[in-house]
Amino acid sequence: MSFGVRKGEAFAVVGPNGSGKTTLLLSLMGLLKFRGEIRIFSQQLNGKGLRELRKKIGFVFQDPDTRLFVPTVGEDVAFGPRQLGYSGEETKKMVKEALMAVGMEGYERRFTHRLSYRENKIALALLLF
Amino acid sequence: MSHHRTSDLADRPSFIGRIDPRLRFFSFLSALVLISAARGRFLIGAALSLTGVVLFSSVVSVRFRRSVLRALLALLPFGAFVIIPMSLSRGTGGLWPLMRGQSPLVLIVLFAAIMGFDKLRGVLRFLRIPPIFISLLGFVYRYFFLFREELEKLDMALRNRSFSGSRLEGWRLRALLIGQVLLRSYRRSEEVYRAMVARGYDGKAR
Numbered sequence: 001m002s003f004g005v006r007k008g009e010a011f012a013v014v015g016p017n018g019s020g021k022t023t024l025l026l027s028l029m030g031l032l033k034f035r036g037e038i039r040i041f042s043q044q045l046n047g048k049g050l051r052e053l054r055k056k057i058g059f060v061f062q063d064p065d066t067r068l069f070v071p072t073v074g075e076d077v078a079f080g081p082r083q084l085g086y087s088g089e090e091t092k093k094m095v096k097e098a099l100m101a102v103g104m105e106g107y108e109r110r111f112t113h114r115l116s117y118r119e120n121k122i123a124l125a126l127l128l129f
Numbered sequence: 130m131s132h133h134r135t136s137d138l139a140d141r142p143s144f145i146g147r148i149d150p151r152l153r154f155f156s157f158l159s160a161l162v163l164i165s166a167a168r169g170r171f172l173i174g175a176a177l178s179l180t181g182v183v184l185f186s187s188v189v190s191v192r193f194r195r196s197v198l199r200a201l202l203a204l205l206p207f208g209a210f211v212i213i214p215m216s217l218s219r220g221t222g223g224l225w226p227l228m229r230g231q232s233p234l235v236l237i238v239l240f241a242a243i244m245g246f247d248k249l250r251g252v253l254r255f256l257r258i259p260p261i262f263i264s265l266l267g268f269v270y271r272y273f274f275l276f277r278e279e280l281e282k283l284d285m286a287l288r289n290r291s292f293s294g295s296r297l298e299g300w301r302l303r304a305l306l307i308g309q310v311l312l313r314s315y316r317r318s319e320e321v322y323r324a325m326v327a328r329g330y331d332g333k334a335r
Contacts, residue, residue, distance in 0.1 A: 031323050051329060059327045066320045071246065071271045083329035109247065113274050 029059050055084055064120045073099070073115070074108030145187035150248040151255055157240050161233055170225060177232045184239040197242045201235055208234055246270055260334040272314075279310050 001024070005011045013021050027034040030050045038045040040053060061067040070076040077098050081091040099105050104119070145153060160180050167173050185194065208231040241249070253263050283306045 026323065029327050031326060051331065054327065054329045059324075061320065061324050061327075063317075063320065065275055066317065066324050069268065069271060069321045069324060071267045075267070079325075079330075080328040082335045083325075083331065113271065 025059065029054070029057065051084065064115070064117075068112040068115070068120075071111055071113075072108065073104070073110045073112055076112055145183065145243055150244065150252050153244065154249075154252045157236075161236060164236075165233060173229065173232075177236070180236055181239065184236065184243060187243045193242070197239065200238055200242070204234055204238060205231065264334040272317075276310065276314060279313065280306070283309060 003011075013024060015021050023032060026032040028038060028040065028045075030045055030047070030053065041056065043049060043053075045053070068076050070079055074095055077095045078091045081094050086094065095108065096105070099107055107119075148156075160176070164173060164176050164180070167176060185197070244252075250263055250266065253266070254260075284303075287302060287306065
């Protein structure tokens with residue numbers, strides 16, 4: 001498989017079940033081993049620099065119980081920034097802004113397990129920082 | 130006990146609910162240590178009763194109290210399973226060893242019921258408990274209810290397909306069901322790990 005995606009382009013991968021769509025995406029995130037070459041933002045994907053890469057790329061998992069793995073909404077949105085080294089104050093600010101962006105301000109203390117299907121749009125908030 | 134009740138009702142105004150969570154935690158811990166170390170049945174019984182009454186009176190809703198009682202009753206057989214053989218092997222009979230052994234567990238359940246999971250974790254952070262343990266506690270809480278729901282769904286699917294075999298066959302199928310849930314849990318744990326790594330997790334809990 002060989003393809004390129006330019007800046008500003010919306011790119012869709014479609015295919016039947018088992019055709020390798022998820023495998024491809026997981027490989028692009030550096031979560032699976034692969035053969036061949038992957039370049040993202042002009043840098044070769046080779047195990048180094050993955051941390052910086054993950055600051056730029058967001059991946060939304062299909063199953064809400066997989067993508068929301070921390071007890072409360074606020075903590076879940078804060079998980080990414082914390083892991084990537086942002087300070088407590090910066091993280092708080094990012095969480096607030098991300099939740100506002102998806103119209104879910106005030107949801108910080110809600111338990112992720114109690115979210116409705118519609119409320120699962122906080123998955124987008126997980127990527128908005 | 131449904132997490133809906135623990136999360137909503139633990140924060141309701143009550144005598145103990147108004148006390149700072151850190152003070153609550155330390156008071157409870159001190160009471161537990163004193164009760165465990167005390168000698169004399171009367172003294173221990175009085176201290177336990179007082180602590181239990183104070184804690185239980187903070188559980189404001191009647192429905193919640195029933196849930197707490199059910200949880201406590203479910204706890205008894207496990208404690209008895211451990212304590213009775215120990216007390217028999219030492220030659221000490223009667224219910225006293227069982228009561229003495231079970232009481233701290235009962236108090237812990239009551240305390241957890243009124244504390245609220247969020248506040249409990251806040252206190253653990255205040256105590257500078259290593260983040261990895263607090264994270265693990267969070268995962269256990271998050272996925273315990275999911276695990277239970279999956280079991281219930283599979284059980285419902287089994288009943289929906291009008292299974293009407295023998296009792297032995299029923300137990301066999303339920304054992305297979307539990308095996309299914311464990312396999313699914315293992316698979317989910319791998320997916321959750323990938324989700325964590327995708328969001329920058331590098332092995333250190335922060």
